[in-house]
Every structure is written in structure tokens, then in C-alpha cells.
Amino acid sequence: MQEQNTAIRDTTANPAPLGLMGFGITTVLLNLHNVGLFDIGSMILAMGIFYGGLSQVIVGIMEWKKGNTFGTLAFTSYGLFWLSLVGILVMPKLGIANPSSPTEMAFYLAMWGIFTLGMFFGTFKANRALQFVFGxxxxxxxxxxxxxxxxxxxxxxxxxVVGIICGSSAIYTGFAEVLNETYKKTVLPLFSVK
Incomplete structure (x- = not known):
């Protein structure tokens, strides 16, 4: 009896553009608050829960299915970042936690900075657009x-201002991945690493 090997080809869609858009748009909106354009309200909180949070967690799971460890860790983690940030802002208003002090928030944000720096090193074999997002x-x-x-x-x-630039770069990268795949040519360059 002769053995046969069967290769299964992955024909599922690329989930990364959804994650990049969820991250990018939510980041731009929150940072419009940081530059003083408006207060944090239901719009930012809802984006943090659904588009920035839930969609990225789903994308992270989809990246796991595709065998992409970097994408799994990045999208799932940043989705949970958005959900935890909304929790930090909302839980005190619901009376189920004390507000975080500025020092606590500084440590929270610094830990995410350390995590992101580690992820930035993971982009060195990707493309310049993704390197810019993480940097x-x-x-x-x-x-x-x-x-x-x-x-x-x-x-x-x-x-x-940096956040608006960062979020915009993620939006650009997401659009580039979609348009380049759709048109089967480089419509928006991702600046490949040689």
C-alpha cells in the first residue's frame, strides 16, 4: 500500500486589514481627544469596545488559525488593550472600582510601551509600513x-499628534493590504524589507 500526502491550501481571507482598521481608526479618535478636540464620550468608548477591541480579538483568533504567531499576539493583545482601557474608564463610574491614579495609568501605559517595543522588533522582517505603525x-x-x-x-x-499619525499609518497599511490584494498589484506601497 502506497502512502499519499495531501496538502491543504489556505484559501481564507487575510484578516489583518480588519485588525489594522479597527486599531487605526480607534487610535485616531482617542488621540483627537488627547489633542483637546473633544472629551471622552460614548463614541470613543463604543469604538474601544467594538471596533478597536472585539474586532481585533476576533482577528487575532483568525491569525492563529492561519498560523501567524505575530498577528495572533499583536491583534489579540491590542484588542484586549482597548477593552481594558474602556474598563479602566468605565468601572469607576459604575461604582465597581476606584479610579486609577495618574501614576497607575503611567505604569499601565509604560507596560504597553515595553510590550510594543518588543513587537516592534518582530516587524524587522515584515515591511516598513508595519515598522512605522509599531515604532x-x-x-x-x-x-x-x-x-x-x-x-x-x-x-x-x-x-x-503622534497617536493621530500612528493610527493613520495603521489605516494606510490596512488599505494597502486590501487594495494591493484586490488589484493584484501595488496600489499603495508597503515598502518591503529587502
Whole structure:
């Protein structure tokens, strides 16, 4: 009896653009708050729960199914970041937790900065667009932490500008992946690493 090997080809869609859009749009909206355009309200909280949070967790699970460890860790973690951030903001209002102090928030944000710096090193074999997303996100987390620990509204405003740039770069990367795949050519460059 002769053995046969069967190869199963993955024909499922690329989930990364959904995760990049969920992250990018939610990041831009939160950082419009950080630059002082508006207060945190239901719009930002809802985006944090659903598009920034839930959608990225789903994308992370989809990336796991595709065997992409980096995508699994990144999307699932940042989805849970958004959900935890909403919890930090909402739980005190519901009377089920005390508000976090600026020092606590600084440590929370700094830990996410350290995590993101590690993930940034994981982008070195990807493309420049993704490197920019993770590099600017690392800077954003550390600036937000610095703004909280010092109480400096100027640092928080600078962080907001960096956050708008970071979120916009994630949106660009998501659109580039979709358009390049749809048109089967480079419509928006991702700047491949050679």
C-alpha cells in the first residue's frame, strides 16, 4: 500500500486589514481627544469596545488559525488593550472600582510601551509600513505614560499628534493590504524589507 500526502491550501481571507482598521481608526479618535478636540464620550468608548477591541480579538483568533504567531499576539493583545482601557474608564463610574491614579495609568501605559517595543522588533522582517505603525505606537505609549506621570498637558498633546499619525499609518497599511490584494498589484506601497 502506497502512502499519499495531501496538502491543504489556505484559501481564507487575510484578516489583518480588519485588525489594522479597527486599531487605526480607534487610535485616531482617542488621540483627537488627547489633542483637546473633544472629551471622552460614548463614541470613543463604543469604538474601544467594538471596533478597536472585539474586532481585533476576533482577528487575532483568525491569525492563529492561519498560523501567524505575530498577528495572533499583536491583534489579540491590542484588542484586549482597548477593552481594558474602556474598563479602566468605565468601572469607576459604575461604582465597581476606584479610579486609577495618574501614576497607575503611567505604569499601565509604560507596560504597553515595553510590550510594543518588543513587537516592534518582530516587524524587522515584515515591511516598513508595519515598522512605522509599531515604532510610532511605542513612542505613543511612552509619551502618554510621561504625560500621566508628569501631569504635563503639553506632553499629552504631543502624544495625541503622534497617536493621530500612528493610527493613520495603521489605516494606510490596512488599505494597502486590501487594495494591493484586490488589484493584484501595488496600489499603495508597503515598502518591503529587502
Amino acid at each position: 510610532s505606537l511605542t513612542l505613543l505609549f511612552f509619551l502618554l505614560a510621561a504625560g500621566d506621570i508628569t501631569g504635563s498637558s503639553q506632553i499629552t498633546t504631543i502624544a495625541g
